[in-house]
Amino acid sequence: MNGIILTINGKQVKGKAGSTVLEICEANGINVPTLCHLKGLTDVGACRMCLVEIEKERRPVPACTYPARDGLVVQTSTEKLEKHRRLVLELLFTERNHLCAYCLASGDCELQILGYEYQIDSWRYPYSWPSFPLDSSDKHVMIDHNRCILCGRCVRICSEKVGVHTLDFGYRGWKDRISADLNQPLGEASSCIDCGACFQACPTGAIWAKSSAYRGRPDQCKKMRSVCALCGVGCEIDVLVKNNALIRIDSTELAGDRGVLCYKGRFDQLYESHQGINTPLLRDDSGKLKACSIGNALDEVGEKFGNIVARYGKNSIAGIASSKASNESLKAFKKFMTDIIGNDLIDTIDGDEYRTIIQGATKFRSGAGLNIETTLEEILKADCLLVVGVNPLESQQVAGSYIFRAASQGKANLIVLDVDKNPFGFHASTWLKPTKGKEELAINALTKAVIGKLSASNAVKAKENTTSLGAMNITQANKEAGIDVEDLNNAAAMLAKSKHSVVVYGKDILLRKNPKLITAILRLASKSGKQNPKKPRVISLKPRGNSRGAWNLGLANKKEFSLSGLTKNGVKAVYLLLADDYIDDTKIIDGLKGAKFVVVQASYSSPVTASANVVLPSPTWAERKGSYTSLDGITKSTPKLTQPQNNIKRDEDIIRGISKRIKISDRRS
């Protein structure tokens, strides 16, 4: 009974039960004009462009909201319908400012395309010369209400997919317009997270991005499928490139499950945030960094590395990589350190976070690795979400959107466990605020409370392996951890009765470098309703875009690793692969001070490159072909989007160059 057969324009077509007439038309290549429809969003039938005639219906109905049935006889293009559509377009062109010659969306506008299709060269009603305001208060997005057709796509994407519901319709009739929060300018609307989904959803020139305005229409640009490597959510993107510059970044499927982007991925990457390094730099006798040829720089590095190994042994050089680099760069870097230098003094900048997670997971279940974590999609299916020690809107904004989406309209309960400075707590139904440093106690108290609320049979199972919690007095523990008893009980009840709970933790927990916290979180998750006790649904928001990739490749050291400790223990040279990461962490800069010879391979000039003896250039994410692994373990690749300046070589080619030169000096000695 899943298949249905309809007659559309005299032809029999098949479709799935439960679809709308429009969906069946689209699946069968029958063109029905639309404006307010955006695949993936709830259809509202607002624009009346998709009107179709259906036998036995008294009047035309919108195809986007009409449920398809077996045996429907549909006409999508009759004289009457075309007349209707023309009228709709005439009214739209009359109502507000749709003078294409003055609009930046010209050439990329759904209204304009339909205007041409229906040959709207005049309209029979007087032009209304609207005077709505132009809102340029936001950093990235501008809204010109005069060009709005009130299709509501921005409203629906904002509430259904981004989950913040900043935009909605305000006023009525002629005055009807999109308003943000309490009709504030968008830049002052506190709920807006600047993700730019409204801009991509807008069919006309009413919402547009400052970053790409007047820089080229999509049809003048080269469009390439890529993956954003900024935070590890791994959003697939379409990048528009013109004149070797990134013009615009779009989501590949805006209203799809993983379609939402964030302001960093969509807008910030279009701007050069730091000063780039376009040429190798060598510290001369006077102590200044001077530009030199790549050959000279590699000779210097090869010679110095060779000499240091010859004089102090192979354990005198340490390698540190940023997990923002691509898998290919990281692989080459690891190979260089293990095969050419021949040691395991290698780590990532976020190595501490890796060790915390791994040690915590091993204590929970021996042999557990990063694979114990679940995927980001699970957040969307959740009926109860616990967010611990992280503000996803800051670190991984898109993950924050998934959480909002899951929790919107009361579908999932959202519990936040973090200090009262975390603004994400304001979105929670229950916010547990433990005293700083007492998080572990708070999590354990919550675990015990959850077990207490489980049904008898589940509770027996859950009590296994939690004997350490047996002696805990919840009231006492609450008092010590600074948590309200009622809140704790509420949270425990939600977790205990949930059927699909997901725990998300991040930055603040990882920075604590306390594996016990991770164990406690995993144990709590495994006790919540209906979980696989060996693989509870837990996901960590990792510090960098390719952290998971770097850690999977074994770049992060399993043993404790600290830069300052190394230089005390005989490390003379440090090789830093930063790629397009910008580091101004004083700990790293101070750690480097003990080393005699520092090589930094980076795309941007930073305090770290300033303290180097040799700076090697590195292409940015956009300037190289590469692959990146998302924080839930999915590897995606990106093509070379733009040509690097001065034809900077790839990281792996530069590393190969050093390898060759070190061998030569070895033979000599």
Added chain:
Amino acid sequence: MAKVATETKKSAANSVTSSKTFEKIQAIIDRTSNKAGASIRVLQQAQGLVGYLPPGVLKAISRDMKIPLSELYGIVSFYSFFSLVPKGKYVLQVCMGTSCYVKGGEKILDTLRKDYNLVPGGITSDGRFSLEMVRCLGCCGLSPVIAIGKDVHRKVKPSHLKDILSSYR
């Protein structure tokens, strides 16, 4: 007069920001939120309590009912019943329906503007009356009518206004 106005303003501001008001709004939400169309009912009662809907009240309702601010604003700006600006102690409604208009409703508006400096959407300087135009109060046989609070005054002539208004203190 000016002093009275500032005092009224002050007391209005105090009543808005006082925690008692928010407690009362919380009570309204608690007893209404499970009913159909809860948002409109809560807004209606909150406006009844405060007199209008200042941003603070809307934010409190949004937070407690988990309704986005933009959605509340959509409701408040759609229905002319809701007001985002303070209202007078008494709301004076002048009917501009066909019958009242023909029988001289506009003259009443003119008089209010000239003698009391009161325009539709505005408020008297002592904060006593605010003025609204309405379309038909459903008693065309008594036209022209004005309503003050819940009292309807029939067959009003501009010369009656002084007596009518002075009876509201």
